[in-house]
Structure formats: structure tokens, C-alpha cells
Amino acid sequence: MNLVKKVLKSRPAIAFAASFLVTMLIFAAFGYAPFGLKSVAGADANIQYxxxxxxxKDVLAGKNSATYTMSALLGGDEVATFAYYLMSPLNLLVVFFQKSQLPIFYDILLALKLSLSASSMAIFLKQRFPKITGKFRLFLAMSYAFCQYNIAPVLQHPLAGRGVPAAFNLAGYIPTSCGRQEKRLLLTDHQHRLQYGL
Incomplete structure (x- = not known):
């Protein structure tokens, strides 16, 4: 029970919940799924993603293969497509939606990924800048989640360059990865200083 209370009071959990709530409020205000008939899955996302x-969903239900499928034109290898576009663990949530509800799934997936990026930024900021106050850290984490880099690819062309499957999946992991790399660089710098007597 103490662990649950501790997690709920932590800034990453608050950043996640606040970002998810803001995203859902925006969807509700503008009539996007799951509250309306519109979806953020526009342009090519609507017909491809x-x-x-x-x-x-068919692969997970055993109705299709992740390696080869006849549903792609005259049949073809699907390993690269599956690995590049569909290997995010969050995509497994598709099993809880019917095929007719995939636009709703896409919108909820967007909200989850934005929330995860806010949460990971809150972790990074706490580790890298411990003197920043909690409220300002929360503001920065949510600002990262809703920055242009995360929003624009989803609304324009999610399959191009840094769209949802590629870098948007990574947007949630960039802050924590930067924190680990910085620790390595600082350790290496410290070792060099000791080695050269600086």
C-alpha cells in the first residue's frame, strides 16, 4: 500500500496523469475519439497505419503471420514492416479494440505516448537538475510532451521520418537515455582527470 501511495505522489506519475488528462480534455473539447467521431489519425495514418x-490484431489473434502474409498485394515478407512499425509494447493494447474501433485506439495510443514522454522527462529532470522545484519540473515535463516535435508528425504524416512508429516511440525514452549517457560522460571525464592529474 505504501508503494502505491509513493508512486501516486511521485512527479513522473503526476506528469503522466496530468498529460493524459490534458490530452483527453483536448479530445473531448474538439470532438475527437473516444469522445467524438473525429480522430487524429489523418492523412496517411487513416489509410495506412x-x-x-x-x-x-490479426497476427495476435493467430489469423495472420508476422513473417509472411498474402494480404499484402500478391504476398510478401512482413518482418521489416512488423519490426519497424508494430513492435512498440503499447501496440499490444490493440487486442482490447475491435477493428471498427481502431481510430479510437490510435487516439488513446497517442495520449499514452505523450504521457509516457512527460513521465520520462520528469525522471530525467529530477536526476539531472535536482534543484528544480517539483511544480516547475512538472511544467517542463508536460511542455516536452506537448512540444511540436511530438505533435506535428502525428497530425501530418505519421509514417514519414520521425513519425509515430519511429521517433515518436523514442520520444518517451530520449530523456532517460540522455540521463544515462550523461552519467557515462561524467564518469569518463572524471577518470580522464584522475589519469592526467587534472
Whole structure:
């Protein structure tokens, strides 16, 4: 019970919950799924990415193969497509949605990924800048989650360059990765100083 209370009071959990709530409020205010009929899955996401989720749902149900499928034109190898676009652990949540609900799934997936990026930024800020106050850290974490880099690819062309499957999955991990790399660099710098007597 203490662990649950501790997690709920932690800044990363608050950043996650606040970002998820803000995203859902925006969806509700503008009539996006799951509260309305519109979806943020526009442009190519509507005709390509939702089809990839339908394919993933079939793979997870045992109705299709992750390695080779006849549903791709005249049949073809799907390993690269599966690995690049569909290997995010969050995509496994597709099993809880029907194929007709995939636009809703896409919107909820967006909210979850934005929330995870806010949470990981809160972790990074706490480790890297411990003197920053909790409220300002929360503000910075949410600012990172809703920055142009995270939002624009989803709304324009999610399959191009840094769109949802590639870098948007990574956006949640960049802050914590930077924290680990910085520790390595500082350790290496400290070792060099000791080695050269600086």
C-alpha cells in the first residue's frame, strides 16, 4: 500500500496523469475519439497505419503471420514492416479494440505516448537538475510532451521520418537515455582527470 501511495505522489506519475488528462480534455473539447467521431489519425495514418493495426490484431489473434502474409498485394515478407512499425509494447493494447474501433485506439495510443514522454522527462529532470522545484519540473515535463516535435508528425504524416512508429516511440525514452549517457560522460571525464592529474 505504501508503494502505491509513493508512486501516486511521485512527479513522473503526476506528469503522466496530468498529460493524459490534458490530452483527453483536448479530445473531448474538439470532438475527437473516444469522445467524438473525429480522430487524429489523418492523412496517411487513416489509410495506412490503421491498416497496420488491423494486421497486428490479426497476427495476435493467430489469423495472420508476422513473417509472411498474402494480404499484402500478391504476398510478401512482413518482418521489416512488423519490426519497424508494430513492435512498440503499447501496440499490444490493440487486442482490447475491435477493428471498427481502431481510430479510437490510435487516439488513446497517442495520449499514452505523450504521457509516457512527460513521465520520462520528469525522471530525467529530477536526476539531472535536482534543484528544480517539483511544480516547475512538472511544467517542463508536460511542455516536452506537448512540444511540436511530438505533435506535428502525428497530425501530418505519421509514417514519414520521425513519425509515430519511429521517433515518436523514442520520444518517451530520449530523456532517460540522455540521463544515462550523461552519467557515462561524467564518469569518463572524471577518470580522464584522475589519469592526467587534472
Amino acid at each position: 490503421l491498416d497496420l493495426f488491423a494486421y497486428l
